Amino acid sequence: MRPLTNIAHSNTPRHITTQTTHVSNFCELLLWGGFAIYSDSQAALKAIIGSMQVCSRLVWDCVKALQELGSWNKLTLAWVPGHKGYKGNEEADRLAREGAERALIGPEPFCGIAKTHVRASIDEWMDGKSREWWRKLPQQRQAKMFIKERSARLTDDLLGQNRKAIRIIVGLLTGHCRLNKHMSLMELAEKLRSTFCANVKAWPG
Template sequence: MQIPAREDWENGPPIKAEMTWYADGSKTQEGVGAGIYEPTTKRKISFPISKLATVFQAEITALEHCAREIKTRKIRNKSIAIYTDSQAAIKAPQSNKITSKLVLDCHKALNEIASQSKVTLSWVQGHEGHKGNEGADDAAREGSSMRLIGPEPFCGVAKPVAKTAIRDWIYRESRRWWRDMPEQRQAKEFLRFPSANFTTDLLSYNRKAVRIMVGLLTGHCRLKRHHSFYKNFQLYCVVRNVVGKMSSSSHAIVWGDV
């Protein structure tokens, strides 16, 4: 493993090897992908990964696929340099304790080719114009736009990613439920969709104020008396003077602290 300084790249790749590979991972709005690139033959290979994967998992997958590609080509008794712009991906397979199956698979694949050739993992500064790294980055981005064939998820889902996915699902489902529910016509005039910020703000008031606000928003209140019982907050109403119809809480309502 080597982590060269930026100035070591002034004259090209710092490791002189018979074969050089670049590996990279990418996460876009379309998905997550991994890619490898061999500058001598300009061979570029892209791999799609689960949408719930992290960039780190994509980088590890790229290293594993790079090792497997070298094995498939039956390359032996050569000096091989594999570059990646992720220091975490370089260090993880060589850790004394590995708890991830994905990292373990990468560790085994690298050890397998290292038993037949001299293999060096090295870090390359990302997005600095290094052609090899740019080629791997292009391959990884292409992989992120490809469709994964097989069951999801491709690999273990990190806890922060799982929490974010669950939160986003709850948000989408709550909006869909609110939109498709035929009831609550009046409340929908004020609240177009569920809002966590509005809920937090509403709960910052005392119990009586919350009861009044909920009543006004839903229409379940004594509308003829709302001016008299609304004491702790100022209430401004633009009353619709419709002949023969009773005014509702659908007036323009704005409240604030006195």
């Protein structure tokens, strides 16, 4: 039997990942009797055949369909590089783009959502709320000069330091340290200066 290369994609909501769409298409192809399936999605192929533990209902349904089909006939899953002129794959990409541009009829999501997508959506929402809170926070002039928004890289670098270094860095970034500006605001600059002068006068010589 010749490989099935003309793949029809249904309308896809904006929050469904490419991997989820490919796995869903595998299930649809099996129902129509496909015996050789080519895909440019390594993530979808690895989710189906490259993991001993399945955490997605959609992937599990696809694995069961593959096992049932493979129990009585030869089945081939193959990866092909995307955008390299493979006729069937280029047609699938074209149909996927057309489907993504159309409005979905019915409630969302129409199929399962990957955990990685859920975590990414939550992180994106938290980043947006954090930026909004920081922008609306009154005062903190010096801190806002150096810290524009939440930074995972800066956080990791900071937490990699010892407690003394963290205290110094945070103090310099926020201005809450033993600098004249901060000491003057706290009305401690003159007191520190007097203490320093007294110590200098007490030195021998």
